[in-house]
Amino acid sequence: xxxxxxxxxxxxxxxxxxxxxxxxxxxxxxxxxxxxxxxxxxxxxxxxxxxxxxxxxxxxxxxxxxxxxxxxxxxxxxxxxxxxxxxxxxxxxxxxxxxxxxxxxxxxxxxxxxxxxxxxxxxxxxxxxxxxxxxxxxxxxxxxxxxxxxxxxxxxxxxxxxxxxxxxxxxxxxxxxxxxxxxxxxxxxxxxxxxxxxxxxxxxxxxxxxxxxxxxxxxxxxxxxxxxxxxxxxxxxxxxxxxxx
Amino acid sequence: xxxxxxxxxxxxxxxxxxxxxxxxxxxxxxxxxxxxxxxxxxxxxxxxxxxxxxxxxxxxxxxxxxxxxxxxxxxxxxxxxxxxxxxxxxxxxxxxxxxxxxxxxxxxxxxxxxxxxxxxxxxxxxxxxxxxxxxxxxxxxxxxxxxxxxxxxxxxxxxxxxxxxxxxxxxxxxxxxxxxxxxxxxxxxxxxxxxxxxxxxxxxxxxxxxxxxxxxxxxxxxxxxxxxxxxxxxxxxxxxxxxxx
DNA sequence: GACATAACTGTCGGTAGTGACAGGTTTCTA
DNA sequence: TAGAAACCTGTCACTACCGACAGTTATGTC
Numbered sequence: 013x014x015x016x017x018x019x020x021x022x023x024x025x026x027x028x029x030x031x032x033x034x035x036x037x038x039x040x041x042x043x044x045x046x047x048x049x050x051x052x053x054x055x056x057x058x059x060x061x062x063x064x065x066x067x068x069x070x071x072x073x074x075x076x077x078x079x080x081x082x083x084x085x086x087x088x089x090x091x092x093x094x095x096x097x098x099x100x101x102x103x104x105x106x107x108x109x110x111x112x113x114x115x116x117x118x119x120x121x122x123x124x125x126x127x128x129x130x131x132x133x134x135x136x137x138x139x140x141x142x143x144x145x146x147x148x149x150x151x152x153x154x155x156x157x158x159x160x161x162x163x164x165x166x167x168x169x170x171x172x173x174x175x176x177x178x179x180x181x182x183x184x185x186x187x188x189x190x191x192x193x194x195x196x197x198x199x200x201x202x203x204x205x206x207x208x209x210x211x212x213x214x215x216x217x218x219x220x221x222x223x224x225x226x227x228x229x230x231x232x233x234x235x236x237x238x239x240x241x242x243x244x245x246x247x248x249x250x251x252x253x254x255x256x257x
Numbered sequence: 258x259x260x261x262x263x264x265x266x267x268x269x270x271x272x273x274x275x276x277x278x279x280x281x282x283x284x285x286x287x288x289x290x291x292x293x294x295x296x297x298x299x300x301x302x303x304x305x306x307x308x309x310x311x312x313x314x315x316x317x318x319x320x321x322x323x324x325x326x327x328x329x330x331x332x333x334x335x336x337x338x339x340x341x342x343x344x345x346x347x348x349x350x351x352x353x354x355x356x357x358x359x360x361x362x363x364x365x366x367x368x369x370x371x372x373x374x375x376x377x378x379x380x381x382x383x384x385x386x387x388x389x390x391x392x393x394x395x396x397x398x399x400x401x402x403x404x405x406x407x408x409x410x411x412x413x414x415x416x417x418x419x420x421x422x423x424x425x426x427x428x429x430x431x432x433x434x435x436x437x438x439x440x441x442x443x444x445x446x447x448x449x450x451x452x453x454x455x456x457x458x459x460x461x462x463x464x465x466x467x468x469x470x471x472x473x474x475x476x477x478x479x480x481x482x483x484x485x486x487x488x489x490x491x492x493x494x495x496x497x498x499x500x501x502x
Numbered sequence: 503g504a505c506a507t508a509a510c511t512g513t514c515g516g517t518a519g520t521g522a523c524a525g526g527t528t529t530c531t532a
Numbered sequence: 533t534a535g536a537a538a539c540c541t542g543t544c545a546c547t548a549c550c551g552a553c554a555g556t557t558a559t560g561t562c
Binding site: 019020023027089091092093095097098099135136160163164165167168169171172174175178179205206207208210238239240241242243245246249250 | 264265268272342343344380381405408409410412413414416417419420423424450451452453455461462464483484485486487488490491494495
């Protein structure tokens with residue numbers, strides 16, 4: 013089987029080369045398998061609005077724009093299923109499970125995109141979640157057999173590509189580095205917030221203005237590198253930064 | 258190829274059955290591939306000393322005792338590499354990279370265990386890390402070809418088994434507290450709120466409406482007898498009602 | 503004297519959270 | 533077969549939060 017040999021060649025590359033560019037990986041995938049399009053995204057699920065760390069795809073600019081403009085992200089059942097588990101997500105299955113997402117699939121059909129594909133969740137232990145979406149280029153009737161044969165190939169290669177991306181991601185973890193100490197007032201205000209007090213109440217308790225309470229909370233949020241008071245309190249309690257009362 | 262068919266049968270089982278017991282998975286793996294032993298462990302990397310959540314293996318009691326008694330865990334280079342990345346870890350490679358771990362491999366040889374095997378890291382987004390160690394039962398000279406052929410099978414099947422374990426593990430959390438005050442959904446929503454997510458984002462993550470997220474949070478607030486989400490999270494973290502992430 | 507840090511205050515506009523209203527389904531147990 | 537419990541959804545009115553704008557004063561250290 014020459015098919016087999018192509019896979020093994022690709023496997024050798026993915027296992028032995030330190031860095032494999034997305035463009036190259038995608039090209040190799042498309043030449044090895046019957047793939048129409050690929051999409052790889054690395055998402056920080058801790059950040060607000062799912063901050064995307066890393067994104068590469070081979071879809072047309074038109075298709076990408078439609079997806080974003082129509083707000084399909086909000087109803088995309090594939091995304092939901094991908095975020096919620098670690099099993100491969102079949103697009104057809106996702107479509108069946110969420111009939112409300114028909115507009116998305118109709119739009120995809122109009123753009124000439126097939127509906128046969130699979131998305132592989134690629135979790136990491138650091139609360140980031142990546143996935144590789146694979147859009148097959150085979151007739152619908154051949155899809156089940158194609159999927160069954162190549163899912164294992166996709167899973168392994170996706171994992172190796174994901175490993176390559178992570179290993180070459182030089183981002184510095186700011187959580188430890190930027191963890192400045194909180195001032196007295198910041199600790200105080202955080203403590204009262206954890207006790208369920210509103211800004212106005214805390215201002216009254218401490219004899220300062222509501223605005224100033226907000227100022228301290230904003231500083232605390234920045235120092236803890238979080239986006240909401242709730243998250244700040246969760247961090248502070250876990251790190252034992254505020255006294256229990 | 259009957260070999261192929263056996264793999265596909267196993268794949269069908271792993272994809273379609275809700276719960277696959279470790280014992281059965283291991284038996285199926287051993288009958289499908291030339292495998293001597295298997296070990297699956299699910300580890301909480303945040304807990305002190307790597308608390309093991311879930312563990313199953315087919316090694317002999319003697320081998321397991323030797324491993325523990327000799328403190329091999331501390332010098333086990335396979336474990337290190339597994340914890341530190343997401344690529345498959347070859348035992349031979351680990352041995353080469355860490356010559357100081359020779360005692361471990363010598364002991365393994367004395368117990369009649371081969372040294373050809375591979376360990377697959379299986380990360381989750383919740384700071385837990387599992388792995389499946391596969392100890393091959395093929396002559397050393399056949400190992401490279403065997404590995405190349407079946408690594409993809411192992412990767413996919415390991416992922417599916419891991420998914421099965423995770424999906425069936427969520428229900429036994431908090432059992433130590435006896436009176437489980439919060440429901441599963443309430444705990445889940447509280448956890449995401451502590452992570453700084455908005456109602457809309459949580460709804461997207463869990464695949465439910467924003468309104469329903471609000472419903473769960475309202476119930477959680479009432480049960481915890483607090484007035485704000487922030488206070489609820491503070492209480493929940495202090496009482497260890499939500500997992501740390 | 504320049505600089506850094508902590509404490510403090512005001513306004514505006516937008517988004518997120520909150521309570522109270524009123525429904526629904528599924529699943530399990532008495 | 534009734535009822536409880538968990539899960540799920542919608543709308544309205546109101547309040548709280550949050551980022552970005554633009555400041556002041558006091559206390560230190562180099």
